[in-house]
Amino acid sequence: MDTKTLCLGVISLGAASGYEIKKAFEEDGLNHIYHTSYGSIYPALTALTKEGLVVCSAMAQEKRPDKKVYTITEAGRGALLTALSAPPAEDKFRSDFLFTMFFAHLLPPQHVAKLLDERIAWYEGNLAKMESSQGCNAFVHGMGLAVYRSAADYLKSHRQEFLDHLSSADKLVAE
Amino acid sequence: MDTKTLCLGVISLGAASGYEIKKAFEEDGLNHIYHTSYGSIYPALTALTKEGLVVCSAMAQEKRPDKKVYTITEAGRGALLTALSAPPAEDKFRSDFLFTMFFAHLLPPQHVAKLLDERIAWYEGNLAKMESSQGCNAFVHGMGLAVYRSAADYLKSHRQEFLDHLSSADKLVAE
DNA sequence: GATGTATATATCGTATAGATATATACTGGA
DNA sequence: TCCAGTATATATCTATACGATATATACATC
The missing domain is CATH 1.10.10.10 (Winged helix-like DNA-binding domain superfamily/Winged helix DNA-binding domain)
Structure with missing residues (x-):
């Protein structure tokens, strides 16, 4: 497009x-x-x-x-x-954040925690904005909401697990 | 990045x-x-x-x-x-499909239905691939799964509602 | 008085996407 | 058997896109 x-x-x-x-x-x-x-x-x-x-x-x-x-x-x-x-191109999600998380093992854990919290806040901030404005196309607007909500929910519910996993992997390396 | x-x-x-x-x-x-x-x-x-x-x-x-x-x-x-x-850039979702759906009122309803079905199949196909491969980073992989699953679920559960809405809006214009 | 935000257009350089060229080997169907 | 398609592998070209910057005015805020 x-x-x-x-x-x-x-x-x-x-x-x-x-x-x-x-x-x-x-x-x-x-x-x-x-x-x-x-x-x-x-x-x-x-x-x-x-x-x-x-x-x-x-x-x-x-x-x-x-x-x-x-x-x-x-x-x-x-x-x-x-x-x-014309046939629409594939949907593309592009995330500096997830690319960085892919290499989280290279970063200080407190920095990873900060990045996680910032991204959760970012998604929640956007959700709040999107929820207050109803958008001119309910279907499209609803899809955006659904996707952002699932992203925010996933980050919130897996944040601690991921940090725990990183620190336990760190300990193994130290041994 | x-x-x-x-x-x-x-x-x-x-x-x-x-x-x-x-x-x-x-x-x-x-x-x-x-x-x-x-x-x-x-x-x-x-x-x-x-x-x-x-x-x-x-x-x-x-x-x-x-x-x-x-x-x-x-x-x-x-x-x-x-x-x-460095601070990661914002996450960006880019969708030719949703942009097209934004203007669905301009397109023949059967074409819109086809686009919806194709996109549902596309998300489900990707989900199947992602579910079979476990990915090297469980956290990142899980986020991708969560987002794609919510997109597929949303499209499936709102497909008919959207098509109905389009045809009823069409009737109003015709009157 | 200074800073920041909003309105508004425009351009510049770099980076990127997507197509194409080239070459070999293998696989599957007509 | 031949032909098409797919996979491996590198490389380049062009058109487009991104992000920063310049310019200018007005208004709010500190």
């Missing part, structure tokens, strides 16, 4: 600026589903405009920087439908 | 070739935790060798292409420890 499609999707829900598209991937229903950055969004919007899939209208704002609002065209709706009809 | 660190981590568990490092991120315990490609691995191995963090020994093989086996150095173990001690 390239950035052009991501932008087109957001704009299909209503005219938006690059800044607002970025926010949609941070706050709104798209959070934790896909990620993107200004470095990809702005060039994508320029390309979409050139291809006639969106139109741009500059908006002068009082007390705010000028805003460029992009609106989807009929051709844009067609292109979005085509892109969404 | 850059590719150099990913390679260094795998090599720290035992000497490995670029091909074997790739496999570690596809089959072994690192599957579903982090992803990388030859386009990143081979340049990373070259850089690691130049920096003296790994050493390369060419291995001629009978009936197989030559293999370059990389072994970690003491400096490499130090560099790995330093990299693992």
Whole structure:
């Protein structure tokens, strides 16, 4: 799913600026589903405009920087439908944290404990945010909640076991 | 977590070739935790060798292409420890599928049903593979299992509800 | 008065993903 | 038997993506 499609999707829900598209991937229903950055969004919007899939209208704002609002065209709706009809790529979970835990035996136990606690807090913080906002698509929102909840639950219920396992393995090495 | 660190981590568990490092991120315990490609691995191995963090020994093989086996150095173990001690980035879940489901109202219902069934099968297939292999790190392996299981369970238990919701929303539009 | 956050666009360099090229050997089906 | 597909193995190329940075204004907070 390239950035052009991501932008087109957001704009299909209503005219938006690059800044607002970025926010949609941070706050709104798209959070934790896909990620993107200004470095990809702005060039994508320029390309979409050139291809006639969106139109741009500059908006002068009082007390705010000028805003460029992009609106989807009929051709844009067609292109979005085509892109969404292609077989979706595999779901990918990427975790610096789990990679680090894979090598926890190399790290001081108190550092591992700190990392575990921080990640539990991170998941719980996100869960609280997600639970308070209902998201625009209940099915997608619910899936995010289910996955994050299981991650938080797993970390909480296996934290001590893992730390115990690490320290007992350490003792064996010391012997 | 850059590719150099990913390679260094795998090599720290035992000497490995670029091909074997790739496999570690596809089959072994690192599957579903982090992803990388030859386009990143081979340049990373070259850089690691130049920096003296790994050493390369060419291995001629009978009936197989030559293999370059990389072994970690003491400096490499130090560099790995330093990299693992840095604060880990946020966990990121990226799903073409969920992004598509976010716009399910634009797609034919039977196509949405097909996508749901395929994704359920995909999660269940992965779960079966993960359950049969025990992984080298029980904690990390267990987290992967927990998350995938919750994803599969969620999709199975909300599939029909979602499809019903889509068709009823469709009827409202038609009226 | 200084610092931080929010709004808003844009670009730059590096890193990454994914496809492709090359080569050999084995396996399974038509 | 031949052909296609899969597995082993390295390497590179291009397009894209990420993350940091620059710029500018306004507002809140300390």
